[in-house]
Amino acid sequence: MTKTSDDEEILNPYVQGLKGTPKDPDLTSLPEKSREIYFRAYNNFNKWRVENGVYALSETVLLSYFMHLSQTKQPPTMWSIYSMLKATMNIKDDMHIENYSELITFLKGMQVGHNPKKSKMFTFSDIDKFINEAPDIIYLGAKVILIIGINGGCRTNELMSLNVDGIEKHSETLLLIKLPNSKTSTNRSFVVREEYVKIVEQYQCLRPPNAKSDRFFLQYHKGKCSGQPMGRNKIGGIPRDIATYLKLPNPQDYTGHCFKRTSASLLADSGADLSSLKGDGNTRPKVRDKR
Structure with a gap:
């Protein structure tokens, strides 16, 4: 025109x-x-x-x-x-x-007639299999997002905004994760324990010393982190990537809400009451298989 x-x-x-x-x-x-x-x-x-x-x-x-x-x-x-x-x-x-x-x-x-789809959830065995079997050279970043996302019942934007100062080591078997600016406008924290601490620290060690962003999650490719932070779409697509690796049906149905829904489900399965499910995330089950 x-x-x-x-x-x-x-x-x-x-x-x-x-x-x-x-x-x-x-x-x-x-x-x-x-x-x-x-x-x-x-x-x-x-x-x-x-x-x-x-x-x-x-x-x-x-x-x-x-x-x-x-x-x-x-x-x-x-x-x-x-x-x-x-x-x-x-x-x-x-x-x-x-x-x-x-x-x-x-x-x-x-x-009218719109039925919003709820994200599918991972089981204990799905989580355990991915963490133990998926090759780190490809999936280390996804493993850390999975561990933190489920332990904290995190939303995609919370994972994206997590910064390097939000992770504190309190012992050889305990990391304290602090999430700023959650949906409720209040900071909250939760812990990652035992064997998952080493996986998170393995990812931390790959951070380039000249990275300009203070965001914790950086792009991960072939065993290396770049200085480029992961965006919302990348982090929100991690559940789909995990489901694809595990060959679960309809991997596209594992959306950015997957970690929060999975976390709540695991809490319920572990016997948590409703007040725990509505809490600030401090009480989360460890991400491990029932054996």
Whole structure:
């Protein structure tokens, strides 16, 4: 599509707006921990407008955008994007999209009949087999993510944000893991014991001395760690990689929620009560097979 000079005058403010940063003073009222994600959702909407030559802001435009998103996004994700756009557009564009009844009706309609899939879980024997049989040269990083993820009942973002100072050695058989910025906005901690300490330390020793990131989990390939931290998608895909190695059915159903669900299941199997399942993660069963 060829744009006229008039089109360009209308379009320029939106293109220039994409060059902003989450430090924009207008955005300081957004949640600090997720401000960048809100900003990205707003940017993605504006980029879609630029790519499709849409210069107006209206309920019809937003309906078209969410119809576009519905081709690739699940209803929960679309509601999340709606929530972020609602907050950001209120600040940046003085728009109140919570009053857009047709848009809300569309989103509710998308939710009808949607049954969210729960991640599959690992068994004690699955965990034991992977840790003891998978070759370290390929899977050492995955083993450490599995050990910490299940002992702490961790979410993907918690594993991603774990930093090098969050792991403390208290004895030859005990590591204390401290997780910052959990979903409840409170720090929590848990322990890794016995033989798993050596596996975690083996991974720690591979950390490049010149690594610029303080994140604990770095990219692991052929027995070496690079200075590049693992991203959310990489860590979230580890359960699938483990399930693939173990030749479990439908490995794609082992998602980033796998570690938390597995941890809760193991707690329940070990006789833990409901209060332990809802606790801060300090009481976790050791990751080992029942023998």
